Amino acid sequence: MRKVLLLSPEEPPYTLWAEALRNHAYQVEIFSTIEEAGERILFNLPDLLVVSESLQPELARDLIFALKYDLSLASLPILLVIRPEKLPEMDWKEYFVDDFICEGASREEVLSRVELAFVRAERLADNNPLTGLPGNTSILRKIEEIIKSDEEWAVGYVDLDNFKPFNDAYGFSRGDEVIRMLARILVHLVDLYAGPKGFVGHIGGDDFVFIVPLEVAEKISQELIRKFDELILNFVDPEDRERGCLITTDRQGVLCRMAWPSVSVALVPIWKERFHHYGEVAAVAAQLKHYVKKIPGSTYLIDRRKEERRNFGID
Amino acid sequence: MIDDKRREIKKKLRGLQGLPTLPPIVAKLTQMIGDETVSAPQIAAVIERDQVLTSKVLRLVNSAFYGFPRRISTVSNAIVLLGLNVIRTLVLTASIFEMMQSRDIGLWEHSLGVAMVSGVLARELRLENPEEVATAGLLHDLGKVVERASLFEDYTRIQKIVQDQKISWREAEKEILHMDHAEIGGYLLNRWNLPERLIDPVSWHHEVSGAKKFPVETAVVQMADLLVRARGFGYGGDPWVPEPEDLVLERVPLDRSRLEKLWPELEGRFYELRFFIQEMREALSA
Numbered sequence: 001m002r003k004v005l006l007l008s009p010e011e012p013p014y015t016l017w018a019e020a021l022r023n024h025a026y027q028v029e030i031f032s033t034i035e036e037a038g039e040r041i042l043f044n045l046p047d048l049l050v051v052s053e054s055l056q057p058e059l060a061r062d063l064i065f066a067l068k069y070d071l072s073l074a075s076l077p078i079l080l081v082i083r084p085e086k087l088p089e090m091d092w093k094e095y096f097v098d099d100f101i102c103e104g105a106s107r108e109e110v111l112s113r114v115e116l117a118f119v120r121a122e123r124l125a126d127n128n129p130l131t132g133l134p135g136n137t138s139i140l141r142k143i144e145e146i147i148k149s150d151e152e153w154a155v156g157y158v159d160l161d162n163f164k165p166f167n168d169a170y171g172f173s174r175g176d177e178v179i180r181m182l183a184r185i186l187v188h189l190v191d192l193y194a195g196p197k198g199f200v201g202h203i204g205g206d207d208f209v210f211i212v213p214l215e216v217a218e219k220i221s222q223e224l225i226r227k228f229d230e231l232i233l234n235f236v237d238p239e240d241r242e243r244g245c246l247i248t249t250d251r252q253g254v255l256c257r258m259a260w261p262s263v264s265v266a267l268v269p270i271w272k273e274r275f276h277h278y279g280e281v282a283a284v285a286a287q288l289k290h291y292v293k294k295i296p297g298s299t300y301l302i303d304r305r306k307e308e309r310r311n312f313g314i315d
Numbered sequence: 316m317i318d319d320k321r322r323e324i325k326k327k328l329r330g331l332q333g334l335p336t337l338p339p340i341v342a343k344l345t346q347m348i349g350d351e352t353v354s355a356p357q358i359a360a361v362i363e364r365d366q367v368l369t370s371k372v373l374r375l376v377n378s379a380f381y382g383f384p385r386r387i388s389t390v391s392n393a394i395v396l397l398g399l400n401v402i403r404t405l406v407l408t409a410s411i412f413e414m415m416q417s418r419d420i421g422l423w424e425h426s427l428g429v430a431m432v433s434g435v436l437a438r439e440l441r442l443e444n445p446e447e448v449a450t451a452g453l454l455h456d457l458g459k460v461v462e463r464a465s466l467f468e469d470y471t472r473i474q475k476i477v478q479d480q481k482i483s484w485r486e487a488e489k490e491i492l493h494m495d496h497a498e499i500g501g502y503l504l505n506r507w508n509l510p511e512r513l514i515d516p517v518s519w520h521h522e523v524s525g526a527k528k529f530p531v532e533t534a535v536v537q538m539a540d541l542l543v544r545a546r547g548f549g550y551g552g553d554p555w556v557p558e559p560e561d562l563v564l565e566r567v568p569l570d571r572s573r574l575e576k577l578w579p580e581l582e583g584r585f586y587e588l589r590f591f592i593q594e595m596r597e598a599l600s601a
Contacts, residue, residue: 038408039333042401045380059407066404073401180382181396188398192355227395234386234510 004114006030007037007060008052008081013103017050020107021114034059041067045076048117050101052081061095068096075132077117128202130176131183139201139209143278146211146270153270154217154302157285158186158224158263160206161293165258169248170237178235178261179206185227186210189220214269221265221300228263229298236260264292265300320493327465328502334457335464336367337423338411339598344368348403355394358402363390364591366426366453367460371405372397373450374507388447388510412464417596419463421550424592426456428548431584432539436567439577440535444512448532451516454504455536458496458517459484459552461503466492477553484552485521497521523562534566542574548585549592 004026008014018028029046031037034056041049049067051060064080067073080097082090084104098120101113126135134142146153160182167175183200186208190198194212201209212220233241240246245257266288268281275281284303292301344361347353362368369390376393377384387393394402412419433452437445462470473487480487488495501518511528516536519525526533537559543549544556569577 035408035410038404039410042375042404042408043333043378062407063404066400066407070398070400070404177382177386184381184396184398188395191398191400231392231395234383234388234392 003046005046133202152214158208225298262298267302377508424549428543458499534563
């Protein structure tokens with residue numbers, strides 16, 4: 001059953017809306033303070049949130065912003081309830097909501113809006129189901145966008161070394177935890193250093209891409225490596241940690257010692273006119289990957305052929 | 316054995332919605348979060364001084380939704396995984412104790428002291444992760460916060476018999492609740508999917524033989540608890556300093572001379588913590 005959380009006064013029309021939704025097999029709860037609702041949302045995520053703007057306007061906006069800005073929560077549909085006379089002054093760029101409902105709306109309208117919100121959420125299917133991050137279509141679109149930009153960017157290709165033996169030793173579900181951990185560290189570092197300019201996509205498996213302004217790319221790579229190497233220890237069994245390696249079988253079925261996963265980053269700087277399409281970026285990344293993979297442990301490598309290429313371009 | 320009181324308490328614990336904390340800590344964090352020049356590590360440093368917020372952050376990151384059950388045991392790692400926006404929401408919506416007096420801060424002060432001493436002892440004994448042991452120390456008396464917040468009637472009765480009969484808080488708890496704060500805290504941390512590395516020391520800090528997986532860490536927390544009580548820092552519910560268990564002396568092989576050498580460092584750290592506590596006290600009485 002889908003859970004709808006109403007953040008509104010506990011009085012009509014909201015109680016009537018709740019009743020109508022319940023009659024259509026939604027599970028509905030009303031919270032009339034943001035404090036109560038916030039804790040509920042974080043610890044017991046609803047499937048849809050309806051927020052009455054007039055309840056605590058400032059706090060409502062902050063809460064919506066915080067939720068929508070978080071990658072793992074951004075897919076939670078949020079509907080804002082406002083007074084019709086406020087419509088002309090609404091700046092929708094300030095409110096990260098999916099739709100709005102006017103205060104005087106009928107029960108039928110509310111029901112339709114809620115159903116539509118769910119249908120719409122399902123249509124946005126590019127996202128990776130494990131991490132919730134944008135997939136290949138969005139990554140491609142984003143790279144095409146920045147190769148035409150006037151600013152300098154870096155595209156970082158991230159993947160794990162020794163991920164397969166880790167999966168073999170501990171099973172897929174722990175492997176998935178590690179992928180999610182990597183995704184989360186990456187997302188938060190990109191957010192921290194690049195803010196809204198940054199982008200993180202999940203190609204699939206243990207392959208990720210991040211896109212940030214060039215000047216923060218190395219810092220993010222260094223921090224990613226540091227944090228990953230620290231956190232991965234929480235996913236290695238104590239015996240193996242003490243021993244310093246995993247014991248698993250190699251492709252020939254022979255028992256062998258393997259290091260636990262480390263992270264590799266290949267950074268491709270991008271400036272205007274350097275590349276003309278997506279494939280060229282991927283080709284440079286593949287060359288870098290070839291080198292970075294030869295270095296044991298977590299490392300990053302940046303393509304420094306910048307000046308050379310520029311001169312070449314002038315010739 | 317059927318024990319209605321225990322059953323009643325466990326039922327209450329299962330229904331527990333969220334623990335309130337000290338109003339000044341939430342106020343301070345709210346202000347920090349609104350300030351763009353404040354960094355994530357600075358925010359982590361304040362959250363790490365509050366047992367309730369620390370338990371919330373760890374509960375969240377170890378929840379099924381975030382996908383790291385029983386893995387993450389420190390606030391700084393939790394923040395990297397959750398991101399500042401989630402932390403912001405958590406703080407923005409944190410509930411606070413409505414009626415809080417300056418003397419109630421004693422328990423926070425005690426817990427902070429135990430966290431600090433646990434961390435220092437863990438480092439001295441070269442344990443693998445001192446930060447984690449400090450977190451266990453911070454959370455060791457979470458059960459007492461639960462008593463204050465959700466079992467208030469029993470809490471006042473415990474308070475009264477501690478005073479009248481001159482017995483320890485834990486003995487009084489056993490009389491009134493048929494269980495103690497260590498069990499309450501451990502029970503909750505377990506329900507919240509926190510790592511065993513934290514649950515063991517919280518559950519067994521008064522009976523270290525019960526700690527099967529993390530015996531040394533658990534002994535460190537008991538030792539820290541005693542040292543903080545002996546030093547006279549904060550208030551753990553009663554004024555007594557119990558004897559260490561024999562097992563603790565065995566597992567924490569710090570003799571008098573080694574402790575004496577450590578003491579100046581500990582005193583310096585107590586002094587720093589007192590500033591923070593003083594700030595909280597003043598904010599409360601203002």
